[in-house]
Amino acid sequence: TVKAEQQDTIRVFNPEMQAVVDIRAELETGLRAALEHAELALFLQPQFDREGGLIGAEALLRWFRCGTDMVSPADFIPLAEDTGLIVPIGQWVIGEACALLRSWGKQARTRHLRLAINVSARQFHQPDFVSRLAEEIAASAIDPSRLKLELTETVILADLDYTLQRMNEIRSLGVCLALDDFGIGYSSLSYLKHLPFDQLKIDQSFVRDMLGDRRSGAIVSAILALGRALGMEVIAEGVETHEHHAFLQDNDCGFYQGYLFGQPLPIDEWTQRWTDPVTTDDA
Numbered sequence: 001t002v003k004a005e006q007q008d009t010i011r012v013f014n015p016e017m018q019a020v021v022d023i024r025a026e027l028e029t030g031l032r033a034a035l036e037h038a039e040l041a042l043f044l045q046p047q048f049d050r051e052g053g054l055i056g057a058e059a060l061l062r063w064f065r066c067g068t069d070m071v072s073p074a075d076f077i078p079l080a081e082d083t084g085l086i087v088p089i090g091q092w093v094i095g096e097a098c099a100l101l102r103s104w105g106k107q108a109r110t111r112h113l114r115l116a117i118n119v120s121a122r123q124f125h126q127p128d129f130v131s132r133l134a135e136e137i138a139a140s141a142i143d144p145s146r147l148k149l150e151l152t153e154t155v156i157l158a159d160l161d162y163t164l165q166r167m168n169e170i171r172s173l174g175v176c177l178a179l180d181d182f183g184i185g186y187s188s189l190s191y192l193k194h195l196p197f198d199q200l201k202i203d204q205s206f207v208r209d210m211l212g213d214r215r216s217g218a219i220v221s222a223i224l225a226l227g228r229a230l231g232m233e234v235i236a237e238g239v240e241t242h243e244h245h246a247f248l249q250d251n252d253c254g255f256y257q258g259y260l261f262g263q264p265l266p267i268d269e270w271t272q273r274w275t276d277p278v279t280t281d282d283a
C-alpha cells in the first residue's frame with residue numbers, strides 16, 4: 001500500500017543518507033560560487049607523437065575550493081552536470097582555452113601546439129553551444145584547427161542524427177573532435193561508423209591492464225588497427241610505464257599521454273616545463 005511504501009521510504013532515508021545530501025548541497029553552493037570567486041583553473045597534461053615530439057596538451061579542470069583544497073573533477077563534474085552548472089563552467093573552459101591558444105599562436109615555439117578540452121553532454125546539447133563556440137573562436141582570432149573537443153559516448157546516447165548534425169557544425173568551424181574513453185561504452189563501433197571523429201582516445205583502463213591481461217592487450221592493438229583502417233588518429237591515455245610505452249609503440253600507436261611523460265600542471269608551470277627554450281633545450 002501507499003502508506004507502507006511511505007513508511008519504507010522514511011525508513012531507508014537514514015542519517016547517513018542525510019549526511020550525503022548535506023555534503024552534496026554544500027558542494028553545490030560552493031561550486032556555484034567557484035566561478036565568481038575564480039576558484040577554477042585549467043591544468044595541462046602534455047601529449048606526444050611517436051617520436052616523442054610535443055604535440056599539445058589536454059586541459060583538465062581543477063577546483064580550488066575556498067582557494068586551497070583541490071576537489072577532483074571526478075567529484076564535482078557529475079554534480080555540475082546534474083545541476084546544469086556545467087554549462088557556465090564549460091563556457092568558461094572554452095574561453096580560457098581560446099585565450100591560451102591565442103597566446104600560443106603569438107610565439108613560434110608554441111604556435112604548432114594543439115589544445116584539447118573536455119565537453120559534457122549537457123553542454124554539447126545546449127541550443128547555443130555551437131554559436132557561442134564560434135563567437136569565442138572569432139573573438140580570440142585563433143586557428144580553430146588547434147582546438148579539439150573531447151566528447152564521451154554520453155554525448156551521443158541522446159540522438160544519433162542530432163549529434164551528427166551538431167558534430168558537422170562544429171567541424172565546419174574547423175574544430176577537431178575526439179572520442180574520449182573509447183572502448184568502455186556500449187556501441188562505440190556504430191558511433192565510429194556514423195560520426196566524424198578525428199581522434200580516438202583509448203580508455204586508460206585498457207592501457208592499465210594491457211600487459212597483465214591478454215584480452216586488454218588484444219583490445220588495445222585492435223583499437224589501434226581500427227583507427228589506422230579508418231584513417232583516424234589514436235591516442236593512448238594513462239601511459240604510466242616504459243613497458244606501456246613499448247607495447248603501444250610495438251603496436252604502432254601514434255599518440256601518447258600519461259604520467260610517464262607528464263602530470264597535469266598549472267598553465268604557467270606547464271608552459272615553462274614544456275615550451276621554455278632554456279629547459280627544453282637539452283631534450
Ligand code: C2E
Binds near residue numbers: 060061074120264
Ligand atoms: P578524462 O578526460 O578521461 O581525463 C583523463 C584523466 O586521467 C584525468 O583525470 C587525468 O589527470 C588522468 N590521467 C592522466 N594521465 C594518467 C595516468 O597516466 N594514469 C592515471 N591513472 N590517470 C591519468 P582528471 O584530471 O581527474 O579528470 C577526470 C575526468 O574529469 C576527465 O577524464 C574528464 O572526463 C572530466 N573533466 C576534466 N576536466 C573537465 C572539463 O573541463 N570539462 C568536463 N566536462 N569534464 C572534465
Ligand code: MG
Binds near residue numbers: 117
Ligand atoms: Mg579527456
Ligand code: MG
Binds near residue numbers: 180201203237
Ligand atoms: Mg579519458
Ligand code: MG
Binds near residue numbers: 181
Ligand atoms: Mg574519463
